[in-house]
Amino acid sequence: MALRASTSPRRVLAVLVTGALALTAAGCGGSAGGGGDNRSLTYWSMWKETEPQAKVLAAAVRSFEAETGVKVSVQWQGREVLKKVTPALRGGDLPDLVDQEENPIRATLVGADAFRDLSGVFAAEVPGSGKKVSQVVSDKYLGTLKKDGKPFLVPYEVIGHGLWFDGTAHPAVTASPPKTWPELTALLAKSKAEGRSPIALDGDIPYYNAYWTVGVLQGALGPGRVSELAKDRTGKAWDTPEVRAVLTEVRDLSRKGYFAPGFDGSKWPAVQEKWAQGQADFLLMGSWAPSETGAKAKQGFTYQFVPLPGARQNIPVGTLGFTIPKRAKNPEAAEKFIAYFLKDEHLGKIATEAKNLTPNPSLPAPPELTGLAKATAELPVSRPLDGLESDYPGYVDEAFYPANDQLVKGKSDVDGFLVQLAERQANYWKKNR
Structure with a gap:
């Protein structure tokens, strides 16, 4: 595998x-x-x-x-x-x-x-x-x-990490992949309107949830900026207009119903297998996605990759x-x-x-x-994840994942995320002076 x-x-x-x-x-x-x-x-x-x-x-x-x-x-x-x-x-x-x-x-x-x-x-x-x-x-x-x-x-x-989809089912995306966040959200809205599930996500895996938030932040702010935010010992560096704008975009993914039904209560790999069977359009995942889901893929499924869109588009590698x-x-x-x-x-x-x-x-x-x-x-x-795991040992588990899970799953708003993360991040740095 x-x-x-x-x-x-x-x-x-x-x-x-x-x-x-x-x-x-x-x-x-x-x-x-x-x-x-x-x-x-x-x-x-x-x-x-x-x-x-x-x-x-x-x-x-x-x-x-x-x-x-x-x-x-x-x-x-x-x-x-x-x-x-x-x-x-x-x-x-x-x-x-x-x-x-x-x-x-x-x-x-x-x-x-x-x-x-x-x-x-x-x-x-x-x-x-x-x-x-x-x-x-x-x-x-x-x-x-x-x-x-x-x-x-x-x-x-x-x-490498990015969006995966079935090129056979979505030839237009293969021919003209989204390069901006509005272009991607337009595709998601169209999928939803046509009765499909836009995004597959196994929400019981914290770092899969974090791929969305950190990935969109990396695309908007540029590589290395998320790591800089995590370095702040007060935890308040996240509370800026540009970060809030990105967090709102991430929050809207669940608010607008773009994640496949049951994503927040599923057990991996249930939802990604449904994606491979054609029951969702996109999967944000590492390059193990084709080999991991290949045995479950529907007949004729062709794996296509597109980078997660953003103003400062990059590939997490x-x-x-x-x-x-x-x-x-x-x-x-x-x-x-x-x-x-x-x-x-x-x-x-x-x-x-x-x-x-x-x-x-x-x-x-x-x-x-x-x-x-x-x-x-x-x-x-x-x-x-912009290096959060290796730059700050224990940080994602103690601070980022708990706050982010609530945001991605639609159980907190942007204000709630920022308050919880600031508190957890400050506590993390108190223990790791």
């Missing part, structure tokens, strides 16, 4: 953050790694052995071993791989190579200064290509993957990839494998077999993601 919300690192991020903060306080990460023979390496992966990404990586491991003589011991740990890495940062045996999504890596290895500087990997040649890793991986995705100028992750999969703990015994062997995996014959299978986008723009995207690939090439990229 694709990296989907229910199995993504968000559900274990809070635990990882707690562990990382403890490690930081203890001064972990000061000692350098090495000491191995670099003729072998241990790799702990976020994938289960039966998943498409695991099969692609396993095939690359076999080829790497045959070509280099380096033995790779792989453990398919699953999404909670970093929960097993974190305790070892205190002094236990660590893997030489780990893969995971950016946010959990930032919360653990980066937060504890326990990561290896991967500058050497980016300067290395992708075997047989005549190109460096830095020339293969688009720098568009690298802006958030550094600490103090030192890269901590080499991405091999890109996750997350990455997942490889990192190396600072105390890894065989870091050079791990770096060698990273560069090896970025060969077209291996990285390309993330698209052709795992059906996901890669960070190499010269590789073709899977058919379901061609619209997303085009959008990421043409538009600025931002961080999913």
Whole structure:
């Protein structure tokens, strides 16, 4: 399956953050790694052995071993791989190579200064290509993957967020996608008037609800502005005319009945499956949407993508990839494998077999993601939820999600949202001075 919300690192991020903060306080990460023979390496992966990404990586491991003589011991740990890495940062045996999504890596290895500087990997040649890793991986995705100028992750999969719809059922939207918020709301109003459900949303998933509010704010205010609002220790920075205008637009989605019936009482994945069956027009989701709903999609369903409209339109993009703990015994062997995996014959299978986008723009995207690939090439990229999860550990759960759920579900108005968020945000910063 694709990296989907229910199995993504968000559900274990809070635990990882707690562990990382403890490690930081203890001064972990000061000692350098090495000491191995670099003729072998241990790799702990976020994938289960039966998943498409695991099969692609396993095939690359076999080829790497045959070509280099380096033995790779792989453990398919699953999404909670970093929960097993974190305790070892205190002094236990660590893997030489780990893969995971950016946010959990930032919360653990980066937060504890326990990561290896991967500058050497980016300067290395992708075997047989005549190109460096830095020339293969688009720098568009690298802006958030550094600490103090030192890269901590080499991405091999890109996750983009936006609106998905059935191109077969909505050819006019494919031909002329909405570029402004009024154009989108006109489509939603038309859908409602014609007796359809405009938007699918499983409202029991707080970050799915937040995709709407933060996404519309990012489109209106520009990337990074939501994170700035969350930084305010009084919580009152949100109360401005421009923010209020956006919040009103989000509030109106439920007020005008644009969400599918039952969205606020559903249990994931009920509503998104109804969308795949043609019972709603749009789904705001990450690029796992096609692979996650494909088995439920009605016959003839064709996945199309359009960026969430806004005056400062952008694509929220997350990455997942490889990192190396600072105390890894065989870091050079791990770096060698990273560069090896970025060969077209291996990285390309993330698209052709795992059906996901890669960070190499010269590789073709899977058919379901061609619209997303085009959008990421043409538009600025931002961080999913504007980086709230990684910038302020615990903030979304303690402050933003509770207030936002009430707004999106139509249980509070803009004033109520602002009052509740200000109170929760101020309390959050009192505890995190």
